[in-house]
Structures are given as C-alpha cells and as structure tokens.
Amino acid sequence: MMPLLGVVGKTNVGKSTFFSAATLVEVETENRPFVTIDPNVGVTHVRKRCAHVELGLPKCDPVDGFCLKGWRFIPVKLVDVAGLVPGAAEGRGLGTKFLDEVRKADALLIVVDASGSTDAEGNPVPPGTHNPAEDVQILLNEFSGWVFSQMKKDWKSFVTKVSTMGIRAAEAMKERLSGFSVKEREIIKAINELSLDENLAKWSEEDLKNFVRKVIELRPKVIVANKSDSDFAERGIEMLREAYPRTPVIPTSAAAELILRKAAKAGAIEYVPGDSSFQIIDEKKLTEKQKKVLKMIEKKVLERWGNTGVVQSLNEAVFGQLEMVVVYPVHDANKFTDSEGRVLPEARLVPKGTKVKEFAAQIHSDLAKGFLYAIDARTGRRLGADAEVEDGMVIKVVSAK
Ligand SMILES: Nc1nc2c(ncn2[C@@H]2O[C@H](COP(=O)(O)OP(=O)(O)OP(=O)(O)O)[C@@H](O)[C@H]2O)c(=O)[nH]1
Ligand SMILES: [Mg+2]
Missing domain, CATH: 3.10.20.30 (Beta-grasp domain)
Known part of the structure; x- marks a missing residue:
C-alpha cells in the first residue's frame, strides 16, 4: 500500500517548495499568497537502512524506488494543494478547494512558516512577528469546519436510517466518513473520549461538532517547521512545540533541500537526501554565488538542525504517525x-x-x-x-x- 501524504497549510509558507524538493518536479513557487491553484501530485520517497546491508550483500536491484549508500528510498505519494486562509471553510481565499483534495490523504504534513515572516493571510511581514502555532490551529479549525458542514448534509435522514436499522454510532460514522480516510480506531477513540452515546439519534449538533473536531485532531500528522534556515526559526519552533506537545515538529528548510538535490542531480555535489552533510565533487559546476549558498546551507541548516528536515518529515509521517513497516x-x-x-x-x-x-x-x-x-x-x-x-x-x- 503506497501511502498518500497531503502537504497542507497556510498560503505562502513553502508547501510547493517542499513538494518540489521532495519530488524534484518543477512547480510554481513565489513569495505571495495563492500561487498554487490546481494540486501538484507526485512520488517522493521515505528513507530506511536497506536490508541488503544487514544481509551482507554487495548491492540490491530495486524495481521501485532506489538505493543510495545503503539507504533504501521507498516510494510514497505526495499531493501539494492550494494554500488556506482563515474562513476557507466558508469560501474565503480559494475556499474549500484544497480540503476536497486532501481528504483522502493518509497523513497530513502541515507546513508552517517557522520564521514568522508571513501573516495569517500569507502576506510577507518582518520575520519573527507572526506566531506559526496560530496557523496550525486555523488549519485544523477550517478542516473540521468543512468536514462538519459535509456531515450535516442529509444528517437527519442519515440518523433516522441508521437508528431504525439499529446501527451503532461507531459503525455509522465509519460509513459516513469513508471518503475522509479516517480510521475506525480514531472514530472509536473520539466517541469514547467525548463519552458520546452509542445511538446517533441522541447526539446534539454540539456533539457532532465536537466529534468532528476530535477526529480531525486525531489524524496522523506532522508539523513541518519550514524556513528554519531563518535566524528567527528557534522561537517559532519553540512556540509550535509548546502549543502542540503531542505532534512531531520537524525543523525544515525546503528551500535548502531543493538546492541540494538540484546540485546533486547536476553532478556538482554528492548528497544523499536526508543526510547531515554533502561533498562538493565538481567545483567547476558551481559559480562563486552557488558555493556561497551551499556554505550558508551548511551553517544555517545542516550544522544547526542536523538535516534539512524534508526526508525526516516524510519518515516521521510514514514510520512514526502511520506506523508502517518495510x-x-x-x-x-x-x-x-x-x-x-x-x-x-x-x-x-x-x-x-x-x-x-x-x-x-x-x-x-x-x-x-x-x-x-x-x-x-x-x-x-x-x-x-x-x-x-x-x-x-x-x-x-x-x-x-
Ligand atoms: N527562507 C526560506 N524560504 C522558503 C523556504 N521554502 C519556501 N520558501 C519561500 O517561500 C515562498 C513561498 O513558497 P511556495 O512554495 O510558493 O509556498 P506555498 O505554500 O506553496 O504557497 P501557495 O501555493 O501560494 O499557497 C517562496 O518565496 C519560497 O522561495 C525555506 O525553506 N526557507
Ligand atoms: Mg504552492
């Protein structure tokens, strides 16, 4: 089963840059809101020590994905969607367009601007002036607001149907949420945690709202703390970890990963995606300016955070949140x-x-x-x-x- 990861978040935080770095598919990116309109879909890879190493075999022959320096890169699907602004569930910005495209995602990569240099609407502001944790909250609110509005459609007749058939709440919700990639155990957990009645007919509108909010909260997700190359990122990451202690927050620089992968593809450097360092192998392929940029990446990203965070975010989603094995x-x-x-x-x-x-x-x-x-x-x-x-x-x- 190839999992689908949804790249979501406020507009102008680096979602498409992340997508491009992860897939090496060229997409439109720019420092203004609503650059992406139609979704970008591609294949990226999670990284794991390859079994051929432990088995003492000289090499392996992957038919899917690839193996680099003993690291096996295993394909997963990625979708990058339009950005979100507050009120999206009621149609603001690009509205619910993005929601409909990510509802089938197995896990969410919530990209935020850890440098705090974009306001709630995605407009550039001085670094460190916006709290990125607010954007996570807005995303989750809009997502549950939208799911709630979908659930409310024909709600009465649905409830009548399931209660006359004697179907219990968990079972009924499984059917009702089948298009939203919600797991049964998340539904059961939400019902239990909120002590909701087994009979849907006894649920108030408030119960349904709380249930939806809980289910969305329980979705497998990772917070991608992007733009961590910025000097202001530490504070942003701290605020995110304080606000979301149970969600992994991964310091990330999608821009750095994109540069490293492109330089490696061009044969200028040797870099295994996810590594903590790279080597220049062909100086002639780099301009003085590019060399400076690489030095910056070394200092502001790799030495500071240990890696660019792109592969780490994908790995955390698949192995950590979705608990998958190879x-x-x-x-x-x-x-x-x-x-x-x-x-x-x-x-x-x-x-x-x-x-x-x-x-x-x-x-x-x-x-x-x-x-x-x-x-x-x-x-x-x-x-x-x-x-x-x-x-x-x-x-x-x-x-x-
Ligand atoms: N400093 C820094 N800037 C970044 C990074 N990633 C993306 N950016 C910049 O952030 C701006 C927005 O990037 P996009 O990838 O277009 O953002 P998006 O979230 O897809 O935006 P929309 O599609 O408009 O919602 C661009 O100017 C990028 O160059 C990063 O890791 N560090
Ligand atoms: Mg985009």
Missing part, C-alpha cells in the same frame, strides 16, 4: 532474489501488525488463495498465515497456486 518479498529465500535474479527488488510499506497472509494478498491475490506458509528468509523460520510481519523482514510466500 517488508521485502522475494522468490528465492536463499539468494534473496525474485524469479529474474534481482536482489531485494521490492521494499513494501505495510501497516505494523499486518498478517503474513494479508501481505501475500497484497503481492497477488492468487498467492493468498493458495497460501500454504511463508519463510522468513533471514532465519529460515516458517511463518503461518496469522504471523505478523516485522520491520525489515524478507519473506518468501509458498503457495499452491
């Missing part, structure tokens, strides 16, 4: 290859707790239909249908089909 399916459990002799061709992202047979079904439905057992290729151990896959496992499925 599993390598193979055909030959001794050589760790597929039927064409490629070493560890695939690295698949699956939710933690996935059963071996479910994993087989994801590779091919026939594999699951004729499922006999699987082999943990590292240990040679047999795995039954109900065994849970583990992070980094290399698996051969043995099937009668």
Whole structure:
C-alpha cells in the first residue's frame, strides 16, 4: 500500500517548495499568497537502512524506488494543494478547494512558516512577528469546519436510517466518513473520549461538532517547521512545540533541500537526501554565488538542525504517525532474489501488525488463495498465515497456486 501524504497549510509558507524538493518536479513557487491553484501530485520517497546491508550483500536491484549508500528510498505519494486562509471553510481565499483534495490523504504534513515572516493571510511581514502555532490551529479549525458542514448534509435522514436499522454510532460514522480516510480506531477513540452515546439519534449538533473536531485532531500528522534556515526559526519552533506537545515538529528548510538535490542531480555535489552533510565533487559546476549558498546551507541548516528536515518529515509521517513497516518479498529465500535474479527488488510499506497472509494478498491475490506458509528468509523460520510481519523482514510466500 503506497501511502498518500497531503502537504497542507497556510498560503505562502513553502508547501510547493517542499513538494518540489521532495519530488524534484518543477512547480510554481513565489513569495505571495495563492500561487498554487490546481494540486501538484507526485512520488517522493521515505528513507530506511536497506536490508541488503544487514544481509551482507554487495548491492540490491530495486524495481521501485532506489538505493543510495545503503539507504533504501521507498516510494510514497505526495499531493501539494492550494494554500488556506482563515474562513476557507466558508469560501474565503480559494475556499474549500484544497480540503476536497486532501481528504483522502493518509497523513497530513502541515507546513508552517517557522520564521514568522508571513501573516495569517500569507502576506510577507518582518520575520519573527507572526506566531506559526496560530496557523496550525486555523488549519485544523477550517478542516473540521468543512468536514462538519459535509456531515450535516442529509444528517437527519442519515440518523433516522441508521437508528431504525439499529446501527451503532461507531459503525455509522465509519460509513459516513469513508471518503475522509479516517480510521475506525480514531472514530472509536473520539466517541469514547467525548463519552458520546452509542445511538446517533441522541447526539446534539454540539456533539457532532465536537466529534468532528476530535477526529480531525486525531489524524496522523506532522508539523513541518519550514524556513528554519531563518535566524528567527528557534522561537517559532519553540512556540509550535509548546502549543502542540503531542505532534512531531520537524525543523525544515525546503528551500535548502531543493538546492541540494538540484546540485546533486547536476553532478556538482554528492548528497544523499536526508543526510547531515554533502561533498562538493565538481567545483567547476558551481559559480562563486552557488558555493556561497551551499556554505550558508551548511551553517544555517545542516550544522544547526542536523538535516534539512524534508526526508525526516516524510519518515516521521510514514514510520512514526502511520506506523508502517518495510517488508521485502522475494522468490528465492536463499539468494534473496525474485524469479529474474534481482536482489531485494521490492521494499513494501505495510501497516505494523499486518498478517503474513494479508501481505501475500497484497503481492497477488492468487498467492493468498493458495497460501500454504511463508519463510522468513533471514532465519529460515516458517511463518503461518496469522504471523505478523516485522520491520525489515524478507519473506518468501509458498503457495499452491
Ligand atoms: N527562507 C526560506 N524560504 C522558503 C523556504 N521554502 C519556501 N520558501 C519561500 O517561500 C515562498 C513561498 O513558497 P511556495 O512554495 O510558493 O509556498 P506555498 O505554500 O506553496 O504557497 P501557495 O501555493 O501560494 O499557497 C517562496 O518565496 C519560497 O522561495 C525555506 O525553506 N526557507
Ligand atoms: Mg504552492
């Protein structure tokens, strides 16, 4: 399952720059509100130590994603949408356009301007004058306001239907929210935390509003504290961490990552996305000005924060928030290859707790239909249908089909 991450946030904070840095797809970016109108969709990668290293193999042959210096880059989908301003749920700015495009995202990357140099409407202001935590609150409010307005449509007839059929609130909400990528356990958690009635007919409008707010609050999300190359970023990050102690806040410079990836692509530097340093390998490909910019990135970003934060944000969303693990399916459990002799061709992202047979079904439905057992290729151990896959496992499925 390739997860979809939604890049969301106020207008003019660097969402498209983040998208471009992560995917190397050229998109429009500019220091003014509402540059992006139609969504940008692309593929980016999370980064994880590759199994070929631990297995002592000289290399691997990825058919999807790539492997660099022992780091496996595994594809995930990314969508960059129009920015938001307060009142969007009622149609201000570009209104709810962005909301409809991110409702299916498995996790949200909430991009904020940690340097505090854009006001609530996305207009440039002196650095350090705007509190970025306010923008997170506005985003969550607008998101839940919009979901609430969607839920209210035909609400009465929906409630009548489910209560005459005796369907409980959690079950009913699962159906009602099916287009919003909300997990059942989030629904149950919200109902329990708010002590809401099992019978939807007993819910007041206030109950529904609180429920929606809670569900949105429980969504997997990461706060991307962008523009952390700015001298004013420390304060902004502090304010974000104070306001959102339970959400990961990742100091990020999307602009720096974009420059590093482009320079690496041009062959001027060696840089593995997510690393804490880079090396200049071809001075001739760099102008004096570019060299200065690279020095700045070293000082203001890499030495200060340890990395640019782009890969770290993606990793936090997928491995931290969505709790996914990486599993390598193979055909030959001794050589760790597929039927064409490629070493560890695939690295698949699956939710933690996935059963071996479910994993087989994801590779091919026939594999699951004729499922006999699987082999943990590292240990040679047999795995039954109900065994849970583990992070980094290399698996051969043995099937009668
Ligand atoms: N200093 C600094 N500036 C950045 C960074 N990332 C983006 N910017 C600048 O912020 C401005 C807005 O960038 P965009 O990527 O267009 O922002 P957006 O959030 O997509 O904006 P809209 O699509 O208009 O909502 C541009 O001038 C970027 O160059 C960063 O990491 N550091
Ligand atoms: Mg944009």
